[in-house]
Amino acid sequence: MLEDPSYRDIVRWSDAGDSFVVIETNEFTKSILPRHFKHSNFASFVRQLNKYDFHKVRSTDEGGACPYGESAWEFKHPDFQLHNKTQLDNIKRKAPAPRRTQQAEEGSSEQLSKLESEIEYLKSTQALLTKHIETLTTNYENTLNSMITMQRSNEARDELMRSMLTHLQSINAQASTPQSRYAGTPDVDFNHPSAGMMGRPEDFSSMRMPRQEPNLDYLNELAKRVQVVCSSTSSQLYMQQQQFLKDDRPRKLAEHIPQPHSDATSASGNENMADHDTVMEIDKNTGLDYSRSSKSPSAPTYTQNWAVPPKVLLVEDDATSRRVSGKFLQIFGCEADVAIDGLAAVNKMNMSKYDIVLMDIVMPNLDGVSAASLIRQFDPLTPIIAMTGNVSGNDVITYYSHGMNDVLAKPFTKENLLAILEKHLIHLKEINEI
Amino acid sequence: MDPESVADIIDWNTFGQILEMDDDEDDREFSRSIVWNFFEQAENTFTQMDAALTNGDLDQLSSLGHFLKGSSAALGLTKVKNSCEKIQHLGAQKDEVGTTELNDPEYCLKQIKIILESVRQEYAESESFLRKYYDSEGSN
Numbered sequence: 288m289l290e291d292p293s294y295r296d297i298v299r300w301s302d303a304g305d306s307f308v309v310i311e312t313n314e315f316t317k318s319i320l321p322r323h324f325k326h327s328n329f330a331s332f333v334r335q336l337n338k339y340d341f342h343k344v345r346s347t348d349e350g351g352a353c354p355y356g357e358s359a360w361e362f363k364h365p366d367f368q369l370h371n372k373t374q375l376d377n378i379k380r381k382a383p384a385p386r387r388t389q390q391a392e393e394g395s396s397e398q399l400s401k402l403e404s405e406i407e408y409l410k411s412t413q414a415l416l417t418k419h420i421e422t423l424t425t426n427y428e429n430t431l432n433s434m435i436t437m438q439r440s441n442e443a444r445d446e447l448m449r450s451m452l453t454h455l456q457s458i459n460a461q462a463s464t465p466q467s468r469y470a471g472t473p474d475v476d477f478n479h480p481s482a483g484m485m486g487r488p489e490d491f492s493s494m495r496m497p498r499q500e501p502n503l504d505y506l507n508e509l510a511k512r513v514q515v516v517c518s519s520t521s522s523q524l525y526m527q528q529q530q531f532l533k534d535d536r537p538r539k540l541a542e543h544i545p546q547p548h549s550d551a552t553s554a555s556g557n558e559n560m561a562d563h564d565t566v567m568e569i570d571k572n573t574g575l576d577y578s579r580s581s582k583s584p585s586a587p588t589y590t591q592n593w594a595v596p597p598k599v600l601l602v603e604d605d606a607t608s609r610r611v612s613g614k615f616l617q618i619f620g621c622e623a624d625v626a627i628d629g630l631a632a633v634n635k636m637n638m639s640k641y642d643i644v645l646m647d648i649v650m651p652n653l654d655g656v657s658a659a660s661l662i663r664q665f666d667p668l669t670p671i672i673a674m675t676g677n678v679s680g681n682d683v684i685t686y687y688s689h690g691m692n693d694v695l696a697k698p699f700t701k702e703n704l705l706a707i708l709e710k711h712l713i714h715l716k717e718i719n720e721i
Numbered sequence: 722m723d724p725e726s727v728a729d730i731i732d733w734n735t736f737g738q739i740l741e742m743d744d745d746e747d748d749r750e751f752s753r754s755i756v757w758n759f760f761e762q763a764e765n766t767f768t769q770m771d772a773a774l775t776n777g778d779l780d781q782l783s784s785l786g787h788f789l790k791g792s793s794a795a796l797g798l799t800k801v802k803n804s805c806e807k808i809q810h811l812g813a814q815k816d817e818v819g820t821t822e823l824n825d826p827e828y829c830l831k832q833i834k835i836i837l838e839s840v841r842q843e844y845a846e847s848e849s850f851l852r853k854y855y856d857s858e859g860s861n
Contacts, residue, residue: 605795607796608792610755611755611795
């Protein structure tokens, strides 16, 4: 454009070719600026030139005599020369305020390094946390495993206790009734309160005999203790026990425990009471007899063998059943709380924590099944036992499907009740029962 | 009373274990109060049953039957318990054992009326037996 002769009077290269001259600023502003810029303002154009490092050549340098006329403006840039286009690339817009730019760069790099260090820090923290969580998980698994192991050993020990107690009782029975003294078959003395133990043969039949084997050391230890306990009794009895415990033990356990009924029958058979009806009659009378001898030796079987007294919620609308069950629970060393219907039960469960719930089914206001499913909405774990006379298959399925855990058939004996409690509250049982 | 008929009235396994809960064998305070409460409860229930029978309210009869069944069972009063169970089933318009639907209100009411008479009789036997039992216990 500067070389275009048609604009020669307006704008052109200087004579030296190292600058350009705007001869007629007015004409330049009017006719040329609008073609190349969005504006038609000479001052803006000059500002732009300044930004690109063009400088106005002072026209007054040579004594005020300007070679291109009064209103001419000459602009110069070291790289802006006639016929030298390659240097045009060097003409750049001046970076505004270069010092500040550097500062900003320093600032951002500082920030960057700060962020990087923060990321590093977060990464390391996260690694630590992950490691910690892994440790916790391992610990949790270990704890869970040891809990299960403990529960199992408790269970095994428990069974052992039961069998030992039964042994002790049968030995006591032999001592008190010399005619039926130990003679090859273990006797359960029918007239002895230990007959109460017969109420739950299912407990004994569920004993897993193989589990006795790893516990032989423990059994021997128990046997020693038994010997100590019995050392005050006759030496003959002592010998019997020793033999009984040492030689015949495994076989005796197997024979003795699962068949209390047949043993009992044979015992009464020995007493010439083979007639079935008579046996039944005796059964009733015995029940009465041993009930009359209260503070009976059977009491210790039911004394508190809990590590912690279980909290039981008894839900029952019938006052008679409530009082009888409540008394049983008291005898078993439980802390019993009562609710008179399903609604009260749900409220009580909301208010406090129980170890087990004994739930009647048919009740006013809210029946047991509905109460159980309501309770399950906020308490998924506490065992709920249905107490009911309706124990047909479909009923039981209904109970289980509404979140109940077990069924206690009504009317129940206190042995049934105790069996249910021990089954579901095994974690509360005292470890050293003997 | 001979043992045979006593066995019909009361199940000693059940009643015996309630007696066992008595702290003091002389006054038998615990079991006695339960039994005496039961007497009250039973009288009350019979009165309500009569009213429900007059009104032909089978639902109410079934519910009352269930209620008295529970408490008599808890004491081991077998006869009363069995009759109450029948009333419960008939009130729900089922047969006496509760397996078949009857859908015959008139018949059910009629049956309940008959059973109600006999259960009163059975209850009276049980009551007099229990009262005698506690009288003799008290004098021991």
